[in-house]
Amino acid sequence: MKSIIAASILLLSSTHGHAAEPPVYMPFPEAQISLAQWETYRQQVHEAYSASLRRFPNEHLEVLHSTDTVMHFAFTTAGHPAHPAWITRSAQDGTVNQIGYFAGKEEPFAKLFQSYLELTERTIDSVPDESPESSSPVGTEPGA
Known part of the structure; x- marks a missing residue:
């Protein structure tokens, strides 16, 4: 009985208080992965960002x-x-990087990947340029 209690305490102390590592941007070297890899990564992301x-x-x-x-x-x-499949986009230092992984068929994944590239491009194009040369105080823009 004491060994069961000791094992339970050891198990609880080894997992309690340790935050899971956040998922990395590029967890695999190749886009095609196994279903188990897909499930494991999805679970990590859900645990970190639910x-x-x-x-x-x-x-x-x-x-x-x-x-x-x-x-x-x-x-x-x-x-x-x-x-x-999944797509990850990371925005840092003014750039957006995209990576994706699939455990199913490559052709539909390629279409999904391309649609996210296009979405990113449209989103970037819709953001006004905030460079100091092009910005002016509110109400002083031409035609205001």
């Missing part, structure tokens, strides 16, 4: 984000042609 979870059932996607590392994760769900 408060940000947004589900899009009509698009068969779930999206999570990290404000500390400025990463966005889009995981496919059952029913998406690229499932299981």
Whole structure:
């Protein structure tokens, strides 16, 4: 009995108070991964950023984000042609990097990856230029 209690205390003390490491941007060297790798990474992201979870059932996607590392994760769900797959975008120092992984078919994943590249480009294009040369106080823009 004492050994069971000791083992339980040891197990609790070894996991209690240790925050899980945040998921890394590029966890695998190749885009094609196993289903187990997909599931493990998805679980890590959910554990780290569950408060940000947004589900899009009509698009068969779930999206999570990290404000500390400025990463966005889009995981496919059952029913998406690229499932299981995910796209990670990281915005740092004025640039956006994108990486993706798939455990299903490559062609639908490639389409998903391309659609996120296009979304990123549209988003960047829609942000006004904030360079000092082009900014002016509110109300002093031409035509204001």
